[in-house]
Amino acid sequence: GLVAAGQAGEAEIAAEEQRDRTTTGRERAAQARAALPTPEAKAATWRELVESSAMPNETQVKTLLGFAAVERHPELLVPFVSEYVREADAIWASRTFHMAENLLSRLWSVATVGLEGVDPVGALEAWLASHADAPDAFRRIVSENLDDTRRVVAVQARELQG
Incomplete structure (x- = not known):
């Protein structure tokens, strides 16, 4: 998507998350944040996935999908x-x-x-x-x-x- 391609960032994610305050909105925001194409975002996502045992199942799945979204930047992994x-x-x-x-x-x-x-x-x-x-x-x-x-x-x- 736009985030993984570097064409949208945290500001756009936060704005969309504010607009859609549903569980689905939170899950999509988690996926988008995990897809941010920077070493810092990937490291933060890794830590969150590995260290947090409280993450709901579907949020975990969406976050994992975002983490893996590296088609343009596989070196991030x-x-x-x-x-x-x-x-x-x-x-x-x-x-x-x-x-x-x-x-x-x-x-x-x-x-x-x-x-x-x-x-x-x-x-x-x-x-x-x-x-x-x-x-x-x-x-x-x-x-x-x-x-x-x-x-x-x-x-x-x-x-x-x-």
Whole structure:
């Protein structure tokens, strides 16, 4: 949307949030704030998602959608590859299964594949290797993220070969 493209910002989000004071309005504002294309906004969103266990389910979903809206700026998510593997255990331990699954599935992004300074496949492989005794459901979520990431790596490799 306009926010992720950098064509609308906090002032526009706040004005729309004031206009629409419904739950849906608050959820849309959360999604828009999470989509702001700045390192600061992504870091604030990450902290809110990881540290706040009081966020309502639908607000969490909308915030995760905004966080992932990086089509024009995938480099914004590079710092969160290492954050993901560092925080995964705490997310799993502090949430219900459904909330942990949402976070662990949606905080991971294949948008970082092929970017400099990050090895998303290696990060997840290392996590899985060091967590052989983690609960099966937890490992499944991380393994599915790894599978998705490997598929993107393979597609990019084929595209480079022409």
